[in-house]
Amino acid sequence: MARRSADDIRQSLEEQIVEGQWKNGERLDEVQLAERFGVSRTPLREALRMLAGSGLIELIPRRGAFVRHPGVVELVEMFEVMAELEALCGRLAARRIGPGEMVKVSAAVAACEAALKTDDTDAYYLANERFHQAIYQAAGNDFLTSETIRLQKRLRPFRRMQLRAAGRLRQSMEEHAAIHQALQAHDSEAAADALRTHVAVQGEKFHLLFSLLENSQAS
Numbered sequence: 001m002a003r004r005s006a007d008d009i010r011q012s013l014e015e016q017i018v019e020g021q022w023k024n025g026e027r028l029d030e031v032q033l034a035e036r037f038g039v040s041r042t043p044l045r046e047a048l049r050m051l052a053g054s055g056l057i058e059l060i061p062r063r064g065a066f067v068r069h070p071g072v073v074e075l076v077e078m079f080e081v082m083a084e085l086e087a088l089c090g091r092l093a094a095r096r097i098g099p100g101e102m103v104k105v106s107a108a109v110a111a112c113e114a115a116l117k118t119d120d121t122d123a124y125y126l127a128n129e130r131f132h133q134a135i136y137q138a139a140g141n142d143f144l145t146s147e148t149i150r151l152q153k154r155l156r157p158f159r160r161m162q163l164r165a166a167g168r169l170r171q172s173m174e175e176h177a178a179i180h181q182a183l184q185a186h187d188s189e190a191a192a193d194a195l196r197t198h199v200a201v202q203g204e205k206f207h208l209l210f211s212l213l214e215n216s217q218a219s
Helices: 006-018 030-037 041-054 072-096 099-117 121-138 142-162 168-184 188-199 203-218
Strands: 057-060 064-067
Touching: 006 030, 006 041, 006 142, 030 041, 041 057, 041 064, 041 142, 072 121, 072 142, 072 168, 072 188, 099 121, 099 168, 121 142, 121 168, 168 188
Parallel strands: none
Antiparallel strands: 057 064
């Protein structure tokens, strides 16, 4: 088996946890996982630290790593905060974005469009992360950028999960187009509103996310 990086291991475990392959409170055996991934315990432990940072596992000294599924209320609260952080980033970015930063945003939009054409959810999500992070950087506020990226990483598996639903990639792309247009027009309020709507888990998206969560945890 080819050796895998800590980030590869983190992504695999992240998907397995969100898909319900590990129960809430279940202990992760480092020896078994190291054998499964064909790695030493050093990259595995780094991957576990990454997952602890995203809140999907809890590291307990002298006991090990335990799976932690966030509850519905906690997820809703995180998405509410994320939507407002993204709205603030969009508002500031629309005022401050320069030509070089706009190139990065536009390139990420084009990459999302290419992934949509091939229905490649993984490629779309990677381009989607670049799109959002380009906006965070364009906001011109380092503290805001770091805090927003921190929460983005914590919500990564759940935002990724939403993209698997039928029609969600195309809907997301339409929302990206509205955000992109607002940034190009330097319309701060339109950019804020478009990003808030894009990220907020309300109505149809609320039911979609939690039906996916229930199905994964019941499997």
